Amino acid sequence: MLRTIFLTSLILAIAIGGGAGSVQYALDRFEGFGAxxxxxxxxxxAAGTPDSDPYAKARGARDGTLALGAAEGLIFHASRDTQGRLLDRNCTYRITGKTPPARFWTLYGADASLHPLPPQPDMLPAIHSRQILRAEDGSFVITVSPQAQPGNWLPVSGSGPFVLVMTFYDTPVASSSGLSDLVMPGASLVEGGCHG
Incomplete structure (x- = not known):
């Protein structure tokens, strides 16, 4: 009888632990459907809408995040440069191009869990559409670097990989009609731009 209780307890522990572990793994590794x-x-x-997939809903509930609704905006993430390499906080990148139409947008660096990177002393950890310098055609160049740069500079701190998070507010991109011919700026590694 003691053996039966032990085996039942062992099976329940494996089932519950394995189930919880697989859910945690799926929420951490799988980004979801409809990318x-x-x-x-x-x-x-679809994030923040009733059509959102179960993984996105569970991730939002676990992390306590509130997704933007379809009429509010859209959040883009980039974890690799134009060559397909992971973004590294010790390197300098140049983000060039134009953005889709939006009333306002922000850009900041985040860790793998999409939490903002800690700011450098006396520096803002983000850059937004109303503070950047633009060319005559509306394009811009933003330098992402741990070291101060002239022009539009987005500081990053720490070491290891990071993710760029660009959020567009009040934009037609968030609706299905705004998804055609969508153009985003590209992030390329500056030649010789890695330090340490």
Whole structure:
């Protein structure tokens, strides 16, 4: 009888532990369904809507995040440069191009869990559409680097990989009609731009 209780307890522990572990693994590793990929940028237009997939809902509930609704905006993530290499906090990148139409957008660096990177002393950890310098055609160049740079500079701190998070607010991109001919800026590694 003691053997039966032990085996039953062992099976329950394996089933519950294995189930919880597999859910945790899926939420940490699987980004979800319905991804919109534009160059190196990815977004999930259905996030925050009733059509959101169960993984996105569970991840939001676990992390306590509130996704933007379809009429509010859209969040894009980029974890690799234009050559397909992981973004590294010790390197300098140049983000060039134009953005889709939006009333306002922000750009910041985040860790793998999409938590903002700790700011450098006396520096803002993000850059937004109303503070950047633009060329006559509306394009811009933003330098992402741990070291101060002239022009539009987005500071990053620490070491290891990071993710660029670009959020567009009040934009037609968030609706299905705005997804055609979508253009996003590209992030390329500056030649010789890795330190340490």
């Amino acid at each position: 919109l990929d534009v160059g190196q940028w990815s977004a999930f237009p």
